Amino acid sequence: MTDAAVLGRLLADTASGDQRAFRELYNATSAHLFAVLIRILERRDWAEEALQDCYLKVWQKAEQYAPDKGAPLTWLQTIARYRALDLLRAKRPEIGMPEEDEAPPMTFADGQAVDPEARAVEGEGMGRLTECLDELAPDPRRSVLLAYYEGYTHPELATVLKAPLGTVKSWVRRGLAQLRDCLDA
Structure with missing residues (x-):
């Protein structure tokens, strides 16, 4: 993971239309955001869709990032979380309420294993x-x-x-x- 100052600079450069900075931002943060999306959506295909949508939003709205209101990674995670929740609302059928002591399942609908690096990032x-x-x-x-x-x-x-x-x-x-x-x- 890249430190906040570097991510802040990459976001600022992305806001000015710098495609190289956007690519670096993606490379530095996509594994972490993908892990967040997998955790929420529990489906690799949905997480991939949401990740693509997140970075489209980042490209379009990078100028809205305000360093005084939070860390760059927090801003990116917020975008990812809201996209995941929107996707869940649109795609999920009415589901039963989990019991209070039940942990959410960590399996994926497509049966694929989580990338070890992504799992490590998620665990942080x-x-x-x-x-x-x-x-x-x-x-x-x-x-x-x-x-x-x-x-x-x-x-x-x-x-x-x-x-x-x-x-x-x-x-x-x-x-x-x-x-x-x-x-x-």
């Missing part, structure tokens, strides 16, 4: 994130996981969790704030 920081998630109360933890890993909207969460919409929004908002504080510590 997951231990810390898991620790921080474990510190959340059950309802906020479940709300955050369903919203950000399964793509549930607030109204869908309210239905699935059998809780008022305002309560669900509070669980997600407070859960994210606690995660941010924990990860920053």
Whole structure:
């Protein structure tokens, strides 16, 4: 992975239409974003589609990156996550609610194994994130996981969790704030 200063420079150069910088940005970050997309979508073909869409969006919107609002990789991950969630909403059938203690499956629909480098990149920081998630109360933890890993909207969460919409929004908002504080510590 390339450091934030280099990624920031590559994004700035990409914003000015530099194709070489865009290619370098892709080479430096695509394995990480692909791992994020695989984790969310659990299907290699969907992850590949989403990755292509992400980089199209990066090429078109690179000038919108604001270094004072976050790290370049965070900005890229946000684009990837939103694209994955959009794709899930468009393609997924109504699925049953996972049990609270069930981990999401890590198999792929096409039966292909994950590239070891991509798996290693994905694993970076997951231990810390898991620790921080474990510190959340059950309802906020479940709300955050369903919203950000399964793509549930607030109204869908309210239905699935059998809780008022305002309560669900509070669980997600407070859960994210606690995660941010924990990860920053």
